[in-house]
Amino acid sequence: MITRRLFLWAAAALSATPGRLAALSRKTGSSPRRPGPGGSSDAGRGVPPARSVTVLRARDAAFDPWIEVDSDAIAGNAREASRLAGGRPLLAVVKNNGYGLGVSLVAAALEPVEAVAGCAVVTAQAATELADSGFSKPIVLMGRVDDEEAVDLASRGVRLTTIDESSLDQLSRVARRLGRPVPVQVYLDTGMNRVGLSFRRAPELLERLAAARAVQVEGTFMGFAEDDFDATQLVRFTEITQAAQAAGIDLGRLHAASSHGLFFRPEAHLDQVRPGLALYGAYPDGARALEAARLTPAFRLRARVARVERLETGDSVSYGRNYVAQRPTWIATLPVGHADGYPRAAVDGCEVLVGDDVYAVVGAVSASHTILEIGSERTVEPGDEAILVGPDHAAIHPNAVAERAGISVYDVLMHLSSRLPRVAS
């Protein structure tokens, strides 16, 4: 007899197209799309090729977790960021798949905002995806690319960036191949020692860049270490840029402030600001307390309750059994876990909103499951919608989840699995 798992593996190997697999699956009489309560999102676990697992996760599967993206919140946060920067324009950072929310959705939400001058990404793949999505404002690629990628991206209008000295020669080659100067952003390294033209050689390199006439500099920027070294970095940046400008070199718009600088370094707002995190409605460390801005979390991590069960006194939960019921209590299982991006450390104090109430995460968060303590009354049912992260309650705000789990708020966003469907709210 052919087992269901073997059948699915064979079907996936035969044809990886979802439509064909769905058609074949229906003949087995059991739908892979709707595991019932007590069923599991791990149905594909152990299936040999990863691809078949992907095929099994149909986008409209009722019990699969999903991410809701709020375009109005993204646009509102962008306007708020510009207001905080005294009305300056934004170079909106949408790297890492729009901080986990989905780069195309995010860029589409940002595009109509007048204050958004363009978007910045770090990989050639993201720049290409953004250009293909029809985003019509300038796209800045703050990462290294090879010559072929550089020519392709520059011909699509993507702005390349100086990563180190060799970028100068590459930009000359690209300009020659295209037969025209290429618009670029000059990245200066003022002490992060990560990427950019070293501040020690920057004066000389800027002269070389200007003399080569291969580029048209649209902007010059740096990144801060985000501590008390920032003042030193800003002095270095100011000295270099002022000397170059005094020598008649056009550096375009100067920018330095990311979300941290937006809140804490007003002296570094310069000609434009370059936030990422704040656009998605989360605050850099310490900024939430300032109440200087009203940001709205622009996404919800959602799932439906898969199972509700009653524990007797002494019953334990999940791997390692670190939760033991002290009295009879109801628990609920959500089919979402750390493989989806919900933090493992959520068990150290996070809560999840189901209906109007929040419930504590208990027991180890596993790859695909999170368990909630419901209490003595059965107040939730399988199928009820849960929000693990979002704007709907103070306890599930991304910053609250980060604080409670003891992790960076960046991880709450950027670790959201790219497998989860993104749905516009």
Ligand SMILES: *Cc1c(COP(=O)(O)O)cnc(C)c1O
């Ligand atoms: C990621 C990044 C930003 C945005 O930082 P946030 O802290 O998310 O606002 C800005 N500039 C550079 C160079 C970056 O890499």
